[in-house]
Amino acid sequence: MSDRFHNEVVFAGFGGQGLLTAGKLLAQAGMAEGLQVAWVPSYGPEMRGGTASCTVVLDSVIVGSPIVPSPMNAVVMNLPSMKKFAPEIKPGGVLVINSSLIEERSDRTDILQVPINCNDIAIEVMGNSRSANMAALGAIVGATDMISYESIETALRNLFAKKPKLVEPNVEILKRGYEIGRAAREKAAQEG
Amino acid sequence: MAKKLMKGAEAIGEAAIRAGCRHYFGYPITPQSEIAEYLSRRMPEVGGVFLQAESEVAASNMLFGAAATGTRVMTSSSSPGISLMAEAFSYMVGAEVPAVVVNAMRGGPGLGGILPSQSDYFQATKANGHGDVHFIVLAPASLQESVEHVMMAFPLAEKYRNPVMIVADGLVVQMMESVDFDIVETTDPPDVEDWAATGTKGRRERNLVKSLFLDPLGLEEHNRKLRRKYDEMEENEVRYEEVLIEDDTKLVAVAYGTTSRVVRSVVEELRGEGYPVGLFRPITLYPFAYDRLREISKRDSVKGFMSIEMSTGQMIYDVRLAVQDLKPVGFFGRQGGIIPTPDDVRKAMLQELEKLGG
The missing domain is CATH 3.40.50.970 (Thiamin diphosphate (ThDP)-binding fold, Pyr/PP domains)
Structure with a gap:
């Protein structure tokens, strides 16, 4: 079982921040790498008004529980999500924080916190914050290295296949997020 | 495709x-x-x-x-x-x-x-x-x-x-x-x-x-x-799946559908830590796998069963019918639309295992 690959990411934020899409891209990229994947939306009463989230589980053998109360990693795009998920992440996990909207940091020292100004990056590239989710997605992939950059970029290119004008700017946002995530991972590795 | x-x-x-x-x-x-x-x-x-x-x-x-x-x-x-x-x-x-x-x-x-x-x-x-x-x-x-x-x-x-x-x-x-x-x-x-x-x-x-x-x-x-x-x-037409039910398995959890996925994760985790647990997953609920469960219940190593469901206890009746009085059948469930978490199930299974004498 030691070489079995398993990973979990929760994507959380306001409805409309594109978190379900970001999760779907990760699931598609994982699938393209031959992994078993599950994408689980939070559904039910909490969908209205509060945080919207989805969980993506990747496994090289079989996805057991798709319900993951304490995920290995999380992407939080607003403060309520940060408060909800930062305490839940498993030790050693990654917390990607959208620092454009969240000033606070978690007081946990047993996880890798990756602040990234997702909205600002998206605005710089595209003139609006709609693609902030892609910066966050790039960051979590870069910070965890759970799948290759190529796989996630391919998934993104497929998503926008019918809207060619949107492909390159979104790829740029994804890539910038990925580099920030990767830099944080490499820095943490150096510091041991 | x-x-x-x-x-x-x-x-x-x-x-x-x-x-x-x-x-x-x-x-x-x-x-x-x-x-x-x-x-x-x-x-x-x-x-x-x-x-x-x-x-x-x-x-x-x-x-x-x-x-x-x-x-x-x-x-x-x-x-x-x-x-x-x-x-x-x-x-x-x-x-x-x-x-x-x-x-x-x-x-x-x-x-x-x-x-x-x-x-x-x-x-x-x-x-x-x-x-x-x-x-x-x-x-x-x-x-x-x-x-x-x-x-x-x-x-x-x-x-x-x-x-x-x-x-x-x-x-x-x-x-x-x-x-x-x-x-x-x-x-x-x-x-x-x-x-x-x-x-x-x-x-x-x-x-x-x-x-x-x-x-x-x-x-x-x-x-x-x-x-x-x-x-x-x-x-x-009876269909079922057995996960990690081995010669030394003491406690057999019985679960189906979504619940069985949570239980599978827990069983794999507990097995990895050396606990003698397994999962029996009915795939057809009717017809139910009475015969196979009864066979398993006759093994000396098996000390008990546990039905894990998102109800207050329904499939447990079929598990009991299968096992009859050969071995005890415990229960763990969540209700109200709540899916049991792996932690919930882990605790419940460890408690049950304890009851069966470790």
């Missing part, structure tokens, strides 16, 4: 299309309305009929009517809607017509809630309608298995001329997983000339599809005929 990432509701809808289902009747209810939504788009593309009825009662009677012609038909609903359909379900068993029903179970009783549940176990396995009625009941745990179950449900229903129910839950229909339709066998509908109401065209005596038998001896004969079909189902 290779593997595709799909939502459960869409995978179930697409599987029905690929299985040759060309008639769907339904009425919307959370959490499975997306099955109907998908088929409302897809059915016209293949020349089929999608019809949103005025109520569940109407939908299920339309299902009965279409099924009486021997065509492949399906409906889907969720717990309260399934209760409303029960009248036609009973008629369909009585009239011996094949059909496929999907129940995405939600918390009850009454309107209950909209979140995942397994509290329709009794209804699905023992009381889909009045009058000595059984459906074959399939309980998929993943989307790939949901696709397989939908595609095999049609030929199964035709083999026995009896409805087949697929019990999923809100999670199964709302989540996305990879599915591969190409690896699932498709079948051609059988010849139904000898029983279905397809029009005689002057060639033969008319076929009569009915559930009314006023002559008591005639009805008794009919009941016994149905019973023989149930016996055949019990003989031939």
Whole structure:
């Protein structure tokens, strides 16, 4: 079982921040790498008004529980999500924080916190914050290295296949997020 | 087509299309309305009929009517809607017509809630309608298995001329997983000339599809005929999966559907830590795997069982029937639409193991 690959990411934020899409891209990229994947939306009463989230589980053998109360990693795009998920992440996990909207940091020292100004990056590239989710997605992939950059970029290119004008700017946002995530991972590795 | 990432509701809808289902009747209810939504788009593309009825009662009677012609038909609903359909379900068993029903179970009783549940176990396995009625009941745990179950449900229903129910839950229909339709066998509908109401065209005596038998001896004969079909189902259609049930397994958890996935994770984790636990996963809830569970219960190493469900305890009765008094049967469940977390299950299983003497 030691070489079995398993990973979990929760994507959380306001409805409309594109978190379900970001999760779907990760699931598609994982699938393209031959992994078993599950994408689980939070559904039910909490969908209205509060945080919207989805969980993506990747496994090289079989996805057991798709319900993951304490995920290995999380992407939080607003403060309520940060408060909800930062305490839940498993030790050693990654917390990607959208620092454009969240000033606070978690007081946990047993996880890798990756602040990234997702909205600002998206605005710089595209003139609006709609693609902030892609910066966050790039960051979590870069910070965890759970799948290759190529796989996630391919998934993104497929998503926008019918809207060619949107492909390159979104790829740029994804890539910038990925580099920030990767830099944080490499820095943490150096510091041991 | 290779593997595709799909939502459960869409995978179930697409599987029905690929299985040759060309008639769907339904009425919307959370959490499975997306099955109907998908088929409302897809059915016209293949020349089929999608019809949103005025109520569940109407939908299920339309299902009965279409099924009486021997065509492949399906409906889907969720717990309260399934209760409303029960009248036609009973008629369909009585009239011996094949059909496929999907129940995405939600918390009850009454309107209950909209979140995942397994509290329709009794209804699905023992009381889909009045009058000595059984459906074959399939309980998929993943989307790939949901696709397989939908595609095999049609030929199964035709083999026995009896409805087949697929019990999923809100999670199964709302989540996305990879599915591969190409690896699932498709079948051609059988010849139904000898029983279905397809029009005689002057060639033969008319076929009569009915559930009314006023002559008591005639009805008794009919009941016994149905019973023989149930016996055949019990003989031939039992399906289950065993996970890590080995020579030293002490505690056997029994769980199906979504719950079984959580339990599988916990069992793998506990095994890794050296705890002698395993998982028995019924795939058909009716017919239930009584014989196999009883065999397992006779092993000296096995000290007890534990039914883990999203209900207050329903499948546990079947586990007890299987095990009888040979070994104790514990229970853990969550209700109200709450899926047990791996932590919940881990604690419960460790406690149970403790009770059995470590």
